Amino acid sequence: MYMTAREQKLIKYLLHQNRYVKVGEIADYIEVSTRTVHRELKAVKSVLEAYGLQLDKQPGKGLKLVGPSRDKQRLLHDLSNDSHVEYTSDERKLLILCAMLESGEPIKLYTIANDLQVTAATISHDLDELENWIAPFGLSLIRKRGYGIELRGPEDAKRKIVGNLMADKLDVQQFLETIEMNIKGRNQTSEKIFGVVSRGKLLKAEKVLSQAKEQHGLSLSDSAYIALVVHLTFAVERIQLGEVINMNEEELAELKHTKEFELALTIAKSLEEVFHVKIPDAEAGYITMHLRSANRSYKTDYRAEDIELDTALRTKRLIDFISQKMGVNLNDNQSLYEGLIAHLEPAIIRIKEKMLIHNPLKEQIKKDYFLLYMAIEEGVERFFPDTYFPDEEIAFIVLHFGSVLEMNKGEININALVICSSGIGSSKMLASRLKKELPEIASFDISSLMELKTKDTAAYDIIVSTVQIPYEGIDYVIVSPLLDEEDVKQVKHQLTRKIPLILQKRRAEQKKTAPFPDMLAVAEKISHYANAIRHIVSHFTVEVVKTAESHVQTVERVCLLLEEQGLIRDAGQMAEGLLSREAQGGLGIPGTSFALFHLKNEAANIPLFKAVDLTKPYDIKAMDGSSIKMKRMLIMLAPDDIPPEGSELLSCISSSIIESDDSLAAYGTGDAELLYRRLNMLFHTFIRDKKW
Template sequence: MYVSARERKLLERLLADDRDITVGELAEELNVSARTVHRDLQGLESVFRRYGLKLAKRAGVGIRLVGEEENKQALAAELFRLSHHEYTPEERQLMILIALLEANEPVKLVTLAHDLNVTVATVSLDLDKLEQTVEAYGLSLIRKRGYGVELAGSESAKRRLMSDLLFRHVDEHEFLALMKETIQKRADAPLDTVAEKLLGLVDRKKLAIIEQQIEQVKEKLPFTMADSSYIAFVVHLALAMERIKRGEAIHFDPRDLQALQATKEYEIAHELAESLEKVFDVDIPNEEVGYMTMHLMGAKWRNRQGTMMEEPSLTVGMKAQQLIRSVSDKLGVDLSTDRTLYEDLVVHLKPALYRLEHGMGVANPLLDQIKQDYAELFAIVADGARQLFGDIPIPDEEIGYLVLHFAAALMREKKGWRVLVICSSGLGTAKILAMRLKKEIPDIVSLEQASAFEWKGKDVSAYDLVISTVPLPEEYGPHIVVSPMLTEEEARKIREHLERKTSAAKRMEKEPTARRNKPIIDTMKAVRRISETIVHILDGFSLEVVKRRSVHEILTDACRRLERSGVIVDADVVVEELRRRESLGGLGVPGTTLALYHARSFAVLRPSLTMYRLDSPQTVAGMDGEPMEINTVVLLLGPADADEEVLSVLSHVSTLLVKDEQSAATLAYGGEDEVYSLISGHLEQFFDDYWISMKE
């Protein structure tokens, strides 16, 4: 079978979507006229017939390819196997970029022309268009007559370009297939398609080995990576191993490297580097370990327990609250009490801001669809975010992910079906699918999200429906595969599936299975730990006015008093931990007169919250690095081995410092009874919300 490059793109588009597509949409995507699309469709009639497919046309609605699913898959497989002798201009330019990235020396234009079956003049025009692309990464093309063409710039910029090309143009399913070694048998096959050429940048045989090494240190990470970040990290390491062996070194500012070496992520990256050195017989320099650390610090998180116990999260928490208030005011909907929205924004923003500050960037394949579906919300969130983070450029890609969090908050429901969403792209893609599901099926009670890697640990009987954006092995149980944007046809199939469950069967299944997933005894134990933590906090709370004492003297006296009361076993250990934490960054809460000193230590036996009002302002470093005056020290302590319920209470207490201006003012200037009332009311609301969520 022979099809032209444009016909191939047209076929791929029709196969990728079950919904009706207008000829105008196709023409716009392919950058041709509607007449050309009609002509190409006529030329493809014989291909459709060969595979038992036909083109359904509905006037005023659009066209779509109809037929048996297995016939569609057969055509898709044939397209994938085709050896392409003709490329679209975009594909051709990508092939040139790949060749330049792989080359150790200048590449002759005649060589590129021969490989791509075009003229040297065409290659030259393609290079003109690529100039702007590479400049965005701080790279440049060196072009000289008789010399050829060479990609010049830093190694880190080249790797960033490689990663972006991979994630922009290779389907995530192919990545998952690589990670799961399902296409290892094709590792030595010719690389004809653009996707295969891009995957050729990564040594496929090394991916499984690298993944094994990451597994050994995975438990030490302070968070669980989203699948997209996990895959990106594995791919980054595979690229790094190849580039290190070729002598392509990363260059790092010594001061930046020194700052990274003080982080927990650097310890983990260093341990991982040592294991990779042994496995691949390479020497990994400190600069590469620093680069690995940056990837870990910029990774998307999945869990959020205890995150607010860290100053960077608390600083971001202030911004999250401000963004929520800004969006709420413009929407006329109060989202300030939505704890899930707040915590999700903190979890997303912390690594996102790190990525942006260090020029790491982010891809968002759903951006166009988000802008189309949530145009008004996108404009509101974009305006609020760019005012809030005025000193940091926020690209549309990041705005798109923030929009998903707000859209999810706006669409939450309280009754109906229980659905599990499996998604490989992290929280962002899972959330947009969840929102579209709720829009199409309002009776959904809750949408739990899990990654493709976490799926094995789930109890399928706890859900009315399992939906996945990636095909799962049969042994994983029944599930429906859909696209992240959820087509009309997919929504119809889901509704039919749920309609087949009678209301009686639904009532019988939902409650017992939910209990099997989280037995009542576990629920009661979790509630007990929450209530015990709240009791410890409130029973031990005190607000003391301190005269003529420095902050360090106050902390020392406070810890010794807590030691005498049995809250901690060694005051000196806790004081040292507080000072160590202070040395890593400021603890003053910007925009307030409060400083949060906190620690988790094995010397702490139970959670504790105490406050100290200064008789005169003192200057400390703020969480934003700027000096600031404070009049109140907040001391929050927790055991080092605290479980997630204890951490959730401590995190919730810390959010009071950034909740709103009124709360911050009460903490800074209110009397002991007034402050106690604020804290107890805050924790009472937290407990009520937790109890309701447990009963659902």
């Protein structure tokens, strides 16, 4: 059996689909035109017939591969073991790149041509394109007659480009199959994935990260998790080859102040024990960058003091802009705001560090949500002018807005679990579409494939997935992430089939008495909220402080005042902490004349919020890197051991500062009486709307 890589990809895609798929969907998946798909379908017809399979074509529905299940499995097995592959141009470039990295010395052109079974002219053309491919990463090729081909450039650039390419090629299902096959003892651990990292080392690195994830409550999307496992594995292999990575001292010093660096050191120590290598601080720095650039969950990973107010302000302005463009008020949608913050902060870090993200739905999102896509493209260009968002990132942002817009269109009443490997945004999109098409569905939980094993699947009435689930005993429906008509029919059919079981379960649940909330726990929470409100409101004042000769001295003078008032224990320690926090990024609110100095530190006695007016304004760095003339300092401090309820209230103040132009004006110039009233109203609304 001899087929091109594209033909193999087409057949594997059809084998994995348990539904009718349209030609356009296949074209998007294998990244070709619909005309090419029709041509490839004709080319593979004889192969399918040889295995007793055929394509069933239905007008309006698409096509589906039909035939005995055992013959499908036989074909899939043969495809997986077929060594006669004609590589695509991109595949050849990746293999050439990996060969140069593994060799560490020049490789002869004819050797590569012989290995890939193509002409030297073809390889020469591939190398021309490869040079353009690697240039943005600061890498170059040395090509000399009689010398060979060699990859030149810094080690961190080599790590970055291979990590990006492998994470893009290694999908969630393939990754999970590697893990599952190892558990079942069917893995060839010496085999290399894409010629770079061994499966055995990948499995060990995955185990290290899995343990860190469990012990530290780390929440990562599937794609971010895989990218980090690949990075760790490749880093270990490069260290074992004697390739050491370097990092700018200032950049490393900044990373050491982040909360992710401590976790990176823990992961590095575990890698040292498992692989018997020495992991330098620079490697921990790059692990930190991966953790900071990963998509996470807002609820589990973001606290008041961690959110950059500049990003929050820009996010709110983006939401307002899209609201006006789409004619729908989204400004009060807290879920949208939280989801965007959880995506945008790591996205900005990814873009800054040239860490690519793969979005398999990009082209389909562009087509299905063209107007929304264009509006968001204009919005991010306007409100994030210093950051160039690639199409993949914009498409993910579209999913966040799209899910909320879809939710406005329907009501609901059955418990569903939505599984998607493309991140929170696409899962939300699928859930929203399901809500629209199936009003009887009342609630959704969203899970990635990796989180699925921790879920009680029996607790859900229906499970809908965008990918094949590699675990046995789970009854589910597989659909497209953007849910076409055929998908809706499949879900409705599944619900109809399960209605008797669902009704039986509901009757059993009705017989059970709903448990009362734990009033002791509720009372504890109320006590924490009350204490925090009492401290913040009773100690709020607008102070006037004489501007010192330098910024450092001014901050120290403010901290001395707080120490004299008994609000903090050590003015020197607090000033040092605030200045260190400021060094990580400006604290000035862009477009205003005030800054928010916020810190959680053991020197704070209580949670507090104060305004300090300076006698003489001076320039400081703003959160967006610009400069503002600071007239007022807002001081927000909390003890290290502040309960979550206290952090929640301080977060409430932070959000209120940037919620509108009126809020910015009030916090920037308002007197003590005005701000005292705002705090009272803010906390009153918070407690009134709180669900216990």
